Amino acid sequence: MSFQIGDTAPDFEAETTQGRIRFHEWIDGSWVVFFSHPKDFTPVCTTELGYVARIKPEFDKRNVKLIGLSVDPVDNHAKWAADIEETQGIAPNYPMIGDPDLRISKLYGMLPASASGDASQRTPADNQTVRNVFVIGPDKKIKLVFVYPMTTGRNFDEVLRVIDSLQLTASHRVATPVNWRPGENVIIAGSVSDEEAKKLYPDGWQAPKPYLRIVPQPR
Numbered sequence: 601m602s603f604q605i606g607d608t609a610p611d612f613e614a615e616t617t618q619g620r621i622r623f624h625e626w627i628d629g630s631w632v633v634f635f636s637h638p639k640d641f642t643p644v645c646t647t648e649l650g651y652v653a654r655i656k657p658e659f660d661k662r663n664v665k666l667i668g669l670s671v672d673p674v675d676n677h678a679k680w681a682a683d684i685e686e687t688q689g690i691a692p693n694y695p696m697i698g699d700p701d702l703r704i705s706k707l708y709g710m711l712p713a714s715a716s717g718d719a720s721q722r723t724p725a726d727n728q729t730v731r732n733v734f735v736i737g738p739d740k741k742i743k744l745v746f747v748y749p750m751t752t753g754r755n756f757d758e759v760l761r762v763i764d765s766l767q768l769t770a771s772h773r774v775a776t777p778v779n780w781r782p783g784e785n786v787i788i789a790g791s792v793s794d795e796e797a798k799k800l801y802p803d804g805w806q807a808p809k810p811y812l813r814i815v816p817q818p819r
Contacts (some may be wrong), residue, residue, distance in 0.1 A: 650688025
C-alpha cells in the first residue's frame with residue numbers, strides 16, 4: 601500500500617547502526633526525516649548520506665531526528681560508512697536501518713508486497729523505488745513524501761525549507777507561498793475568516809485578491 605499525507609506512519613521494530621529500535625517509541629515527540637536507499641555502496645546515496653551528516657546540526661535545531669534505511673544488513677552499513685567518511689569527509693551520525701528482508705520497504709509501500717529474495721542478490725535497479733523521503737510529525741503522521749529516481753541526488757536543503765514551513769504552519773494559522781524562505785511574508789490560511797483575521801492581525805494585511813491575504817511571518 602502507499603501512504604498519503606495525514607496517514608499515521610507505520611510502526612516497526614528494526615536493527616539499526618545504533619541498536620534495535622521500535623520506531624514510534626524512537627520518535628518520542630520529535631519531528632523525523634526518514635529517508636531510504638536501494639542498496640549500500642551506491643554512488644548518489646553516498647553523497648546524500650555524507651551531506652545529511654554535515655547538516656545534521658540544522659535538523660537538531662528544529663527538533664528533527666534523522667534516520668536512514670538501506671536494503672542491506674546493518675553490518676554492510678558500517679562498511680559503507682567508512683567509504684562515506686573517506687569520500688565525503690564525514691560518516692553518518694544518525695541511525696541507519698537494515699532491511700535485508702525488505703519488510704520495512706514493503707511496509708512503507710516503497711516495494712510491492714510481492715517483492716522477495718535475498719537482499720544480497722538484489723541489485724539497486726531491483727530496489728530503485730526505495731528512494732523516498734518521509735517527513736513525520738511528533739503526532740506520528742506523515743507530513744510530506746518525496747520520491748526521487750536513483751540518478752538524481754536529493755535536495756536536503758529543500759527538506760529543511762519544507763520543515764520550516766511545516767513547523768510554522770502547525771503553530772500558526774498561515775500558509776507559505778511559492779519559494780518561501782523563513783522571515784518572508786506568509787498567507788493567512790483560508791480557514792481563517794476576515795473577522796478572525798482582524799483579531800490575529802490587528803495591523804491588517806495586503807489583499808490583492810480577497811482570498812490572497814498576505815501578512816508578515818508570525819514570530
